[in-house]
Amino acid sequence: MNQKKVIVIGAGFGGLSAAIRLLHQGHHVTLIDKRDKPGGRGYQYEVDGFKFDGGPTVITAPYMFDELFALFGKSREEYFDLIELNPFYRIFNEHGEYFNYMRNMDDAAREVAKFSPSDVEGYKRFVESTVDIFEKFHPYTEKPFLSFKNMMEIMPDVIKTGTFRSMYGYAKKYVKDDFIRKVCSFHPLLVGGNPFDTPSILGLIIQFERQWGVHYARGGTGAIAEALFRLFKEEGGKTMMETEVDQILFRNKKAHGVRLSDGTKLDADIVVSNSDVAFTYKHMISREDRPKVVDLYYDNIQYSNSLVVIYFGTRRRYLDSKLHHHNIILGKRYRGLLRDIFNKKKMPDDLSLYLHMPTITDTSIAPEGCESFYVLSLVPHLDAKVDWEKTGEAYRNGVLEFLEENYLPDLRSNIIAQHHIDPLHFRYGLNSYKGAAFSVKPSLTQTGYMRPHNKSGFFDGLYFAGAGTHPGAGVPAVIASGKIVSNLVAEKYGISRPEGVNSAGELV
Numbered sequence: 001m002n003q004k005k006v007i008v009i010g011a012g013f014g015g016l017s018a019a020i021r022l023l024h025q026g027h028h029v030t031l032i033d034k035r036d037k038p039g040g041r042g043y044q045y046e047v048d049g050f051k052f053d054g055g056p057t058v059i060t061a062p063y064m065f066d067e068l069f070a071l072f073g074k075s076r077e078e079y080f081d082l083i084e085l086n087p088f089y090r091i092f093n094e095h096g097e098y099f100n101y102m103r104n105m106d107d108a109a110r111e112v113a114k115f116s117p118s119d120v121e122g123y124k125r126f127v128e129s130t131v132d133i134f135e136k137f138h139p140y141t142e143k144p145f146l147s148f149k150n151m152m153e154i155m156p157d158v159i160k161t162g163t164f165r166s167m168y169g170y171a172k173k174y175v176k177d178d179f180i181r182k183v184c185s186f187h188p189l190l191v192g193g194n195p196f197d198t199p200s201i202l203g204l205i206i207q208f209e210r211q212w213g214v215h216y217a218r219g220g221t222g223a224i225a226e227a228l229f230r231l232f233k234e235e236g237g238k239t240m241m242e243t244e245v246d247q248i249l250f251r252n253k254k255a256h257g258v259r260l261s262d263g264t265k266l267d268a269d270i271v272v273s274n275s276d277v278a279f280t281y282k283h284m285i286s287r288e289d290r291p292k293v294v295d296l297y298y299d300n301i302q303y304s305n306s307l308v309v310i311y312f313g314t315r316r317r318y319l320d321s322k323l324h325h326h327n328i329i330l331g332k333r334y335r336g337l338l339r340d341i342f343n344k345k346k347m348p349d350d351l352s353l354y355l356h357m358p359t360i361t362d363t364s365i366a367p368e369g370c371e372s373f374y375v376l377s378l379v380p381h382l383d384a385k386v387d388w389e390k391t392g393e394a395y396r397n398g399v400l401e402f403l404e405e406n407y408l409p410d411l412r413s414n415i416i417a418q419h420h421i422d423p424l425h426f427r428y429g430l431n432s433y434k435g436a437a438f439s440v441k442p443s444l445t446q447t448g449y450m451r452p453h454n455k456s457g458f459f460d461g462l463y464f465a466g467a468g469t470h471p472g473a474g475v476p477a478v479i480a481s482g483k484i485v486s487n488l489v490a491e492k493y494g495i496s497r498p499e500g501v502n503s504a505g506e507l508v
């Protein structure tokens with residue numbers, strides 16, 4: 001047996017995935033998080049009888065959750081239910097007309113015909129072409145990218161599939177109508193990328209959704225985080241919530257534990273950080289320990305956008321509106337708005353929104369007769385120097401006013417519960433460098449080998465799972481990063497418990 005003491009910093013989905021898998025390998029795993037509940041960005045807020053999922057709402061690839069339960073001979077269905085959604089999204093143009101983004105190709109093609117009949121064939125070819133992208137690149141999402149050789153291996157496929165093009169540029173090859181191009185290329189926005197410069201390798205998300213569906217977890221995404229947390233504890237994992245790690249400790253370039261913010265030191269043979277990778281290097285590793293090149297790197301790479309999210313519950317239902325469960329509301333200006341946010345780091349005057357209306361699918365998360373929502377607005381990260389303390393309220397009011405005028409009549413007088421987050425929450429609440437909502441931005445030069453690695457190149461025993469590392473942001477990606485970390489640990493230290501045996505020593 002080669003049991004190690006492992007500390008996982010952060011109970012986000014990446015941290016939970018790594019912790020569960022390392023526990024299954026037979027290690028002593030302690031999961032530490034500064035918040036009182038697990039989930040990280042997927043934290044569920046409870047306000048006046050409403051349950052608001054803090055972040056991820058679009059759930060796909062259920063097999064990735066199933067795998068974690070199956071490791072211990074358990075079935076995911078015993079822990080939470082998934083409900084399949086169709087349409088996946090309702091996407092509104094600036095005139096309030098909508099496109100139902102359907103799973104079935106013929107249904108989706110009928111929606112294309114509503115806006116641009118001449119694009120139907122192109123749309124079908126576009127969607128079919130993403131099968132090739134998926135088949136070529138999906139296997140790499142569960143493998144580490146630790147050497148430049150790995151990168152060279154995929155380059156011929158990047159060239160062959162044309163996926164060096166931006167997502168929007170790729171869609172443009174197939175369809176002419178600008179709104180349909182947006183419909184084909186918005187997916188990078190779900191993981192912190194600008195469709196105009198994120199490589200169309202991310203087209204593989206389109207196939208993730210088509211192959212496995214888009215789901216909602218009954219009780220909200222918070223139910224998934226709670227289920228994974230429960231599994232971890234049931235199988236013998238130790239948890240320390242409301243506990244903040246201040247520093248990772250090293251001896252001879254090897255991690256040997258952590259120091260908590262109250263000064264307590266905890267020993268470990270292996271430390272896995274699910275805290276933002278840039279924050280970890282710049283704030284949780286002392287200047288004496290970290291090489292100068294680390295600061296140079298993290299000061300010069302690009303970070304994703306930030307967000308303002310307003311969670312609100314109304315005393316009435318809005319079932320008579322044209323909204324669905326997942327709504328994407330695009331403004332008139334799109335490329336310019338994204339350029340302001342991603343490139344110029346400037347607050348735009350206009351809005352593009354995502355509106356979540358989960359009570360359409362699940363009334364259990366709101367008091368009877370009430371509707372629960374969250375509206376998410378893209379904003380630049382903290383380099384934009386916006387004084388959120390001063391201007392945040394006016395901004396949020398503007399968003400609610402827009403919804404009231406265009407989608408939800410009398411909204412503001414019907415709100416009975418409310419909460420919000422903004423870039424300051426990402427920076428100080430979640431320890432994300434520059435308050436970026438999705439950590440390191442996905443781009444051609446920040447993908448694969450060129451993205452922060454899952455294993456530190458500077459320190460032994462230090463690993464990273466989470467949005468800023470390979471393969472990237474989004475729930476499936478961070479769950480995969482946890483799997484990659486556990487495989488790297490197994491490669492280095494061996495597995496102390498054979499596959500197929502649970503913590504009680506029983507065959508599963």
Ligand SMILES: Cc1cc2nc3c(=O)[nH]c(=O)nc-3n(C[C@H](O)[C@H](O)[C@H](O)COP(=O)(O)OP(=O)(O)OC[C@H]3O[C@@H](n4cnc5c(N)ncnc54)[C@H](O)[C@@H]3O)c2cc1C
Nearest residue numbers: 010012014034040041055056057058245275466467474475
């Ligand atoms: C509003 C929003 C909507 C989103 N929607 C979707 C979606 O619909 N579908 C999708 O797939 N993805 C979505 N995403 C992206 C997805 O939520 C994230 O990429 C993913 O959840 C990040 O997980 P993570 O493992 O990196 O950890 P995080 O969620 O970032 O969690 C990290 C954890 O570490 C803890 N921590 C940090 N530092 C310390 C420390 N020093 N000591 C102790 N604890 C610490 C934090 O408290 C936190 O709990 C969304 C993101 C946001 C913000």
